[in-house]
Amino acid sequence: MDELDPVIHAQARLRIMATLATLETDDSITFPRLQELLDMTAGNLSTHLRKLEEPAYVDITKTHRGRTPITYLALSKKGRRAFEDYMDTLRTVLGEQP
Amino acid sequence: MLALLNDQQRTVTAKMGQFVPLIMAAWGGAWLIGFGALFLIDGLSPAFSLPAGAAIGIFIAVLLIAIGLSIWLGVRSGRGVKSGSDFSGTVYGVTWSGGSFAIAAIGGGLLQAGMSPEIANLFYPSVFIFFVGIMYLAAGAIWRAVPSIVAGAYLLVLASVAPFIGYPWHYLFFAFAGGLGFLLFAILGRNLLNGSASYRTAGA
Numbered sequence: 118m119d120e121l122d123p124v125i126h127a128q129a130r131l132r133i134m135a136t137l138a139t140l141e142t143d144d145s146i147t148f149p150r151l152q153e154l155l156d157m158t159a160g161n162l163s164t165h166l167r168k169l170e171e172p173a174y175v176d177i178t179k180t181h182r183g184r185t186p187i188t189y190l191a192l193s194k195k196g197r198r199a200f201e202d203y204m205d206t207l208r209t210v211l212g213e214q215p
Numbered sequence: 216m217l218a219l220l221n222d223q224q225r226t227v228t229a230k231m232g233q234f235v236p237l238i239m240a241a242w243g244g245a246w247l248i249g250f251g252a253l254f255l256i257d258g259l260s261p262a263f264s265l266p267a268g269a270a271i272g273i274f275i276a277v278l279l280i281a282i283g284l285s286i287w288l289g290v291r292s293g294r295g296v297k298s299g300s301d302f303s304g305t306v307y308g309v310t311w312s313g314g315s316f317a318i319a320a321i322g323g324g325l326l327q328a329g330m331s332p333e334i335a336n337l338f339y340p341s342v343f344i345f346f347v348g349i350m351y352l353a354a355g356a357i358w359r360a361v362p363s364i365v366a367g368a369y370l371l372v373l374a375s376v377a378p379f380i381g382y383p384w385h386y387l388f389f390a391f392a393g394g395l396g397f398l399l400f401a402i403l404g405r406n407l408l409n410g411s412a413s414y415r416t417a418g419a
Contacts, residue, residue, distance in 0.1 A: 128219065135223040139231070143299025150295025154227050189297055207217050 121210070124172055125203045129157065129165045134200045137175065137192045145178065145191035166190065174199055229408040234288035235362065236408065238281075239401035245281035247394030249274040250340075254386035303357050310353075314346050337378045340389060345374035362404055369396055 125134055136154055140146060146154075152162050169175040174196030178189040192200065252273040255265035298304060322330075322339055330338065351367030354360065373393055377385040 126216075131216065131220060132223045135220045136227050139224050139227045140296065141298070145297045145299065147295040147297075153295075154230055191299075204217075204220070207220075211217060213217075 121206055122199055122203045124168060124174065125199060127165075127168075129161065130169055132157075133162070133165055133169065134174070134192070134196070134203075137190065138197065138200050140191065142197070145176070145189040148188040148190060151190055169196070172199075231292055232408055234292040236401040236404040238285045238288055239366070239397050239404055241281045241284045243394050243397030243399075243401060245277040245394075246397060247390050249277040250386045250390035250393065254383050254390060256383065258383040258387060307350075307353065307357060311350060314350070315343075318342050318346055333382060336382045337385060340385070341374045341377050344370050344377070344389070344393070348374060362400065362407070366397075366400055369400075 125131055132155055133151075136151065137146070148159075148162070152159060155162065157165075166175060166177070170177060172195070173193055176191045176193045176196075178191075180187050180189065252265060252270040255263065256267050256270045257264065318339075322335065322342070325338065326335060348367045348370030351363050351370060353367075355362075355364030355367060370393075373389065373396075377388055380388050
């Protein structure tokens with residue numbers, strides 16, 4: 118817990134994690150809506166999502182509505198825990214009470 | 216980093232919740248116009264009297280507009296978000312119609328048992344507003360929305376006070392205390408979303 122999680126500790130990924138963490142535990146969000154909330158380009162968002170997918174912080178579900186493919190994103194249990202740990206560590210580093 | 220993080224969550228909350236003040240404003244307008252119209256049936260007579268049919272028509276029309284706008288804005292804000300456990304949401308939605316039918320039935324029963332139209336005039340609005348207040352409180356509890364709890368508690372007060380005011384002045388009371396109250400909530404909510412406070416605590 119002494120070190121900040123390097124996967125999360127990049128501005129873009131931190132913003133993604135923070136945004137996904139505002140969703141309720143069982144909720145997920147489509148790729149375009151997340152992109153809109155973050156104001157990131159599709160390429161940039163996919164790159165960072167892939168980095169978050171490696172340690173299984175983010176659950177990516179691909180499905181179809183009619184013929185249109187839809188990608189749903191959500192924090193995994195592990196991801197939510199990692200984000201909370203990250204917040205606690207950050208607060209400790211900054212000298213705040215976790 | 217912590218500031219960036221809090222900032223991001225606040226922005227998301229504001230973007231996802233920016234429809235709430237609009238809904239509140241729509242309801243404020245609906246109450247002001249709708250209950251205002253009901254008041255004008257007898258409130259200013261003999262100087263002026265709005266025909267009951269027209270007043271009830273206006274009341275129902277503004278109510279339907281506010282309901283439609285709420286649904287449209289709610290759906291728009293939730294676009295792209297899929298709810299995993301929709302149990303609470305479904306039960307909540309069904310409770311709205313179930314509760315409304317129950318109130319209509321209780322009122323019908325009381326009318327049959329001899330409740331006078333004068334008392335029905337006091338009974339229906341107060342009991343419906345009481346029910347809406349309870350539903351707001353439930354929504355606040357389920358989705359952890361403090362403004363919803365504040366609005367719900369406010370409605371309980373309005374519903375409890377109104378019968379003591381009596382017909383037709385209780386309609387004026389609903390129009391102003393309720394309508395202006397909601398408009399005030401809308402402004403406060405807007406400032407809250409734009410400002411520093413974030414009302415959604417989940418995951419933050």
